[in-house]
Amino acid sequence: MKTRDHSRLVAELSETYAQHAPKCASLNERAKRHLLDGGSHAMRLTQPFPPRMTSARGAWITDEDDNSVLDFWQGHFANILGHNPEVVTSALARAFEDGFGLQTGFEDRLQVEAAEVLCRQTGNDRVRFTTSGTLSTMYSIILSLAFTGRDAVMKAGAGWHGGHPWGLKGVSFQEGPDAGFHFVEGRGLPSAVTDEVLITDYNDPDRLRDDFAQHGDQLACFIVEPFIGAGGCMPATTEYLQAARELTEQHGAVLIFDEVIAGFRFRAGDLGNLYGIQPDLATFGKAIGGGMPVAALAGREQIMKLIGREGGSKVRFSGGTYSGHPASMLAAKTFMEYLVAHENEIYPRLEDLGERARSIAETAFAEQGIYVRSTGGARDEWPGGSLSLLTFPHQEAKEVRSPDDVRNPEICDVELGEKVLQLALLVSDVYTMHGLGAVSTAHTEEDLDFLAEAYKRVARLFKKHL
Numbered sequence: 001m002k003t004r005d006h007s008r009l010v011a012e013l014s015e016t017y018a019q020h021a022p023k024c025a026s027l028n029e030r031a032k033r034h035l036l037d038g039g040s041h042a043m044r045l046t047q048p049f050p051p052r053m054t055s056a057r058g059a060w061i062t063d064e065d066d067n068s069v070l071d072f073w074q075g076h077f078a079n080i081l082g083h084n085p086e087v088v089t090s091a092l093a094r095a096f097e098d099g100f101g102l103q104t105g106f107e108d109r110l111q112v113e114a115a116e117v118l119c120r121q122t123g124n125d126r127v128r129f130t131t132s133g134t135l136s137t138m139y140s141i142i143l144s145l146a147f148t149g150r151d152a153v154m155k156a157g158a159g160w161h162g163g164h165p166w167g168l169k170g171v172s173f174q175e176g177p178d179a180g181f182h183f184v185e186g187r188g189l190p191s192a193v194t195d196e197v198l199i200t201d202y203n204d205p206d207r208l209r210d211d212f213a214q215h216g217d218q219l220a221c222f223i224v225e226p227f228i229g230a231g232g233c234m235p236a237t238t239e240y241l242q243a244a245r246e247l248t249e250q251h252g253a254v255l256i257f258d259e260v261i262a263g264f265r266f267r268a269g270d271l272g273n274l275y276g277i278q279p280d281l282a283t284f285g286k287a288i289g290g291g292m293p294v295a296a297l298a299g300r301e302q303i304m305k306l307i308g309r310e311g312g313s314k315v316r317f318s319g320g321t322y323s324g325h326p327a328s329m330l331a332a333k334t335f336m337e338y339l340v341a342h343e344n345e346i347y348p349r350l351e352d353l354g355e356r357a358r359s360i361a362e363t364a365f366a367e368q369g370i371y372v373r374s375t376g377g378a379r380d381e382w383p384g385g386s387l388s389l390l391t392f393p394h395q396e397a398k399e400v401r402s403p404d405d406v407r408n409p410e411i412c413d414v415e416l417g418e419k420v421l422q423l424a425l426l427v428s429d430v431y432t433m434h435g436l437g438a439v440s441t442a443h444t445e446e447d448l449d450f451l452a453e454a455y456k457r458v459a460r461l462f463k464k465h466l
């Protein structure tokens with residue numbers, strides 16, 4: 001399949017956006033003088049320039065130009081209740097007034113309570129809080145290496161576990177004769193580590209069995225997202241996760257569920273629970289922090305204790321300056337407790353909004369004769385959820401079921417779904433990620449109508465250009 005050239009459309013949209021958000025455009029020029037590419041996270045740096053936020057509430061943000069932008073990125077998919085939810089901001093405001101909030105370097109009651117709710121809701125014995133998902137997954141792997149005395153690590157192609165040497169392999173789809181998800185992501189990574197990272201396929205239990213038959217006895221761990229985020233916004237199948245559980249047990253490897261995206265997004269706890277599968281270690285982040293930088297590594301006592309005194313502190317994971325930060329722990333505890341208390345309203349509503357957002361997008365394009373498929377929706381045993389991605393398969397009626405379907409330019413027009421669509425919607429004051437993104441409980445009927453109008457406009461534009 002020949003890759004389509006979208007440069008004319010992108011140039012036209014860039015011009016329109018520059019007129020729509022001139023202050024954001026000029027601040028971007030200033031930003032680029034000192035900040036690499038003008039910011040602090042590559043995913044936020046939409047081309048030709050990103051919206052620069054001045055305030056955010058609920059489903060909307062306001063930018064430097066005073067544009068109100070309907071947001072489906074929602075804090076890197078952390079903000080299940082929308083931006084700055086009152087339940088967290090009021091707790092923080094009260095605490096700051098009472099002299100509690102910024103860093104002190106002391107332990108406190110709130111992290112005890114945050115640990116209690118996290119462990120109870122996720123079926124884990126012990127937890128250590130960190131400040132990023134990357135740190136949590138890195139330590140989950142180090143801990144597995146120490147526990148098993150082995151060096152090899154298996155992960156699923158397209159899985160994103162953060163920017164550390166074990167994570168930076170097999171993330172992006174690379175074209176060429178050996179096309180796929182098995183390449184090292186960049187320079188500067190020690191080959192002693194990356195050579196030990198083996199890549200299997202997501203949602204392919206037969207391939208997983210073959211890979212374990214070949215390498216299982218050298219594996220320290222298999223790390224996998226029960227709902228793959230950046231790799232396609234797709235749930236794992238029960239058969240795949242069951243195979244992962246059985247094979248890791250059989251071969252003495254540690255099973256790690258990376259739930260940095262999934263944890264507390266589909267229920268008030270871990271996603272593994274919906275499959276009836278308990279991993280040995282699990283990592284959490286994003287939603288557990290209520291908008292503050294909180295992540296966690298949790299797991300079975302027998303493995304986790306290697307970090308602590310009881311296990312001889314064999315794994316040096318002492319914590320960082322800002323681990324268990326007071327305001328962050330207050331936000332995490334408040335937010336998780338709120339999700340638990342309102343679980344029966346929050347998650348069905350998110351499922352419903354997610355289903356409608358997917359249908360709005362697919363219908364808008366179908367009306368213009370453009371075949372679009374969303375991921376994240378109800379299928380097989382999966383009830384459907386709040387997080388989705390949109391693809392433009394080249395082949396009519398093609399179902400999109402694997403990271404390969406989503407990321408391989410031979411199968412989908414990846415540039416159109418990832419970049420062009422995002423810019424085209426931004427011109428209509430809608431911010432999406434991977435063509436759609438996440439709904440929150442703050443999104444209303446009117447917001448979905450606004451989204452529908454934006455997709456319809458873009459579909460008409462695409463029809464003209466494609």
Ligand SMILES: Cc1ncc(COP(=O)(O)O)c(C=O)c1O
Nearest residue numbers: 132133134160161162229260261
């Ligand atoms: C599944 C998964 N694991 C790990 C990470 C890394 O987390 P952080 O960005 O907090 O370092 C992410 C971030 O997007 C993620 O989606």
